[in-house]
Structures are given as structure tokens and as C-alpha cells.
Amino acid sequence: MGAVVPSRYWHRLDDGRLQCDLCPRECKLHEDQRGLCYVRARVKDEIVLTTYGRSSGFCLDPIEKKPLNHFLPGTAVLSFGTAGCNLTCKFCQNWDISKAREDDRLQSYASPEMIARAAVESGARSVAFTYNDPVIFLEYAVDVAAACREAGIRTVAVTAGYIGKGARPEFFAAMDAANIDLKAFTDQFYRKLCTGSLDAVLDTLRYVKHETGTWLEITTLLIPGENDSSQEVEALSEWVMRDLGADVPLHFTAFHPDWKMRDKPPAPPATLTRAREIARATGLRYVYTGNVHDEAGQSTYCVSCGERLIGRDWYTITAWRLDAHGCCRSCGAPCPGLFEAAPGGWGARRAPVLIAAA
Numbered sequence: 409m410g411a412v413v414p415s416r417y418w419h420r421l422d423d424g425r426l427q428c429d430l431c432p433r434e435c436k437l438h439e440d441q442r443g444l445c446y447v448r449a450r451v452k453d454e455i456v457l458t459t460y461g462r463s464s465g466f467c468l469d470p471i472e473k474k475p476l477n478h479f480l481p482g483t484a485v486l487s488f489g490t491a492g493c494n495l496t497c498k499f500c501q502n503w504d505i506s507k508a509r510e511d512d513r514l515q516s517y518a519s520p521e522m523i524a525r526a527a528v529e530s531g532a533r534s535v536a537f538t539y540n541d542p543v544i545f546l547e548y549a550v551d552v553a554a555a556c557r558e559a560g561i562r563t564v565a566v567t568a569g570y571i572g573k574g575a576r577p578e579f580f581a582a583m584d585a586a587n588i589d590l591k592a593f594t595d596q597f598y599r600k601l602c603t604g605s606l607d608a609v610l611d612t613l614r615y616v617k618h619e620t621g622t623w624l625e626i627t628t629l630l631i632p633g634e635n636d637s638s639q640e641v642e643a644l645s646e647w648v649m650r651d652l653g654a655d656v657p658l659h660f661t662a663f664h665p666d667w668k669m670r671d672k673p674p675a676p677p678a679t680l681t682r683a684r685e686i687a688r689a690t691g692l693r694y695v696y697t698g699n700v701h702d703e704a705g706q707s708t709y710c711v712s713c714g715e716r717l718i719g720r721d722w723y724t725i726t727a728w729r730l731d732a733h734g735c736c737r738s739c740g741a742p743c744p745g746l747f748e749a750a751p752g753g754w755g756a757r758r759a760p761v762l763i764a765a766a
């Protein structure tokens with residue numbers, strides 16, 4: 409079972425086609441055509457989502473894996489995706505899901521209430537819409553988020569931020585936290601490797617930071633020879649510093665060869681360390697390396713006294729020096745984010761969760 413639900417984000421064109429306004433791709437559809445994301449289609453003279461209620465599977469992950477380092481550290485997050493994507497990144501690290509058609513990959517129906525209940529029962533503190541981009545299953549994600557909030561579970565969007573201006577208020581109002589990819593800092597990269605546009609993503613980042621209450625962190629996957637030059641990393645970091653501010657955490661993660669980009673080598677740890685140093689030199693306070701062992705580069709430090717507030721090694725918390733209000737225990741300076749008196753004890757585990765209707 410799975411439901412087809414109407415989309416609210418489309419309009420009719422003079423030539424009879426319907427334009428989807430959910431993302432900047434603005435697919436223009438004739439009857440029975442699907443958009444590039446595959447999961448939205450024109451059916452009976454309206455645009456619908458065809459994958460409501462169906463997922464590609466549920467898993468308990470460490471929240472650090474999203475990655476979010478300033479949002480309930482050490483806790484488990486119940487994570488799921490659906491199928492399809494509205495970008496076409498050649499380096500996709502989840503291509504088995506993002507390139508899936510709904511029929512060949514998706515599991516049985518899970519209602520928003522079932523997912524919220526599973527999160528509570530499994531001890532997760534949040535639910536993440538991840539693995540593929542939740543923008544394309546907005547109606548399902550928003551309903552799941554409402555059920556989660558009702559049950560005291562927080563919500564996390566892991567997204568490329570490629571969303572239309574009309575749809576983003578509803579989407580981000582439902583999200584307590586977001587990790588948004590900033591895949592590179594050149595429009596050429598977005599056009600050549602993702603068939604997207606840089607400006608649309610920068611606009612979403614500014615919107616989330618300045619016009620919503622959603623906690624924001626950013627991830628840039630560094631790909632050798634494509635987006636890892638010192639000049640580009642510096643330009644990206646300066647933009648984050650200037651347009652979003654020093655307190656937005658920035659994660660540099662390591663590329664590994666995948667999907668249609670298997671000819672590139674993995675990003676060496678030294679590239680991530682160099683990027684982190686460049687970003688910190690621009691004034692950004694919370695810059696992290698990811699997908700490598702680098703305790704120094706993955707830990708959080710007090711901006712006032714330099715105390716190591718949260719030690720991390722990959723997804724494991726190794727030190728904790730925050731008080732119950734998220735302030736440094738040594739000097740009292742606040743650390744931005746959502747913290748409790750102690751970190752969660754989930755660790756680096758990953759555990760599948762079965763949610764299925766009878």
C-alpha cells in the first residue's frame with residue numbers, strides 16, 4: 409500500500425502543461441508524464457506525489473552521521489528515505505536509493521503515526537528524512553514531522569536545499585534541524601555534475617538561517633580536482649561567514665568513488681584538514697572533518713577559552729565539557745545548538761528497524 413497524494417505546488421501554463429513549482433527545476437508536464445525526480449507525476453490534470461507512505465527502509469543512526477554535531481549529540485536518529493531525487497549528482501553516495509523508481513526499491517506502507525511510534529519505542533530522539541532528498545516527498549515528510557512533534561520527537565532534514573521559494577516555508581517549518589549540502593562554490597560544478605544551480609542553494613541557506621527557527625549545519629563533500637582547491641574552499645567559507653555567520657557549523661567530508669564518478673580517487677585526509685584550516689582562518693568557529701578518523705578535526709572547542717567541549721572520533725563521543733544549558737564548564741561561554749546535560753549513549757552503531765503495516 410502507498411498513497412498518491414495531490415501536490416500543492418504547481419500551476420497551469422498557457423500551453424496546457426502543468427509546471428511543478430516544488431523545486432527550481434520547474435518540470436513542465438503533459439498528462440501522465442513524470443518529473444525528473446520520477447516520484448512526481450501529472451495524473452488526472454493535477455500534479456501528485458506517488459510515494460506517500462513508502463520508504464526505502466528505516467535505520468537507527470548516530471545523529472553525527474547526518475552530520476549534525478550541535479543537535480542532541482550522541483543520540484540515535486531514526487532515519488529513512490524514499491526513492492528518487494531532484495538533482496542528478498554524478499558522485500551520489502546513495503545512488504541505489506536516489507536513482508530508484510518507486511516500484512523497484514520501496515518497502516511497505518508506514519504511516520506518519522507508525523514512524524513516530526517506532527522512534528519513541530526505539531529510543532531515538534529524532535527522525536531524519538535522509539538517504540534521498542526529502543524535498544521531493546514534502547507532503548509525506550511534513551505529515552511525519554507533525555506526528556513526531558506530537559510524540560515529542562524532533563525532526564531533521566538532510567537535503568541539498570534545492571527547493572522552490574513557495575514550498576520552502578512549509579518544508580522548513582516542519583524541521584527542527586537541517587543539514588544542507590553546499591556541494592561546491594561554483595555554478596559550473598552544480599551545472600556540470602548535478603544539473604542544478606548554485607544560486608538556488610545559497611538562497612535556501614540564507615532563508616533557513618535568517619527566516620526560520622531550524623537549526624542549520626552545512627556539508628561540503630570534497631572531491632579531488634572538482635571542488636577542493638584552496639581558492640574555492642576559501643570563497644565558500646567566506647560566503648558562509650559573511651552571509652550566514654560564524655556560528656553555522658561547516659562539515660568537510662571525504663569523497664569516495666561512487667555512481668558515475670569512479671575515476672576519481674578518494675579525498676585524502678590531508679585535504680580535509682587543509683580545508684578546515686582555511687575555513688577557520690576566515691572566522692568560522694565550528695568547522696569539522698568527516699568520513700575519516702580525526703579526533704582533533706571532529707571535536708567542538710569553546711570559542712572563548714579553547715576548552716574541548718565535545719570530543720569526537722568519527723561517530724563516537726569521547727569527551728563532554730558542556731553544562732545543562734549548553735555552556736562551557738570551564739568559562740561559561742555558550743555553545744550554539746541544542747544540548748542537554750549529558751550526551752546520548754548511542755555511539756557509532758547502526759541498527760535496522762522494521763516498520764510494516766499488516
Ligand code: SF4
Nearest residue numbers: 428431434435443445
Ligand atoms: S520536484 Fe520533481 S517534478 Fe517537481 S520540479 Fe523538481 S524534479 Fe521536477
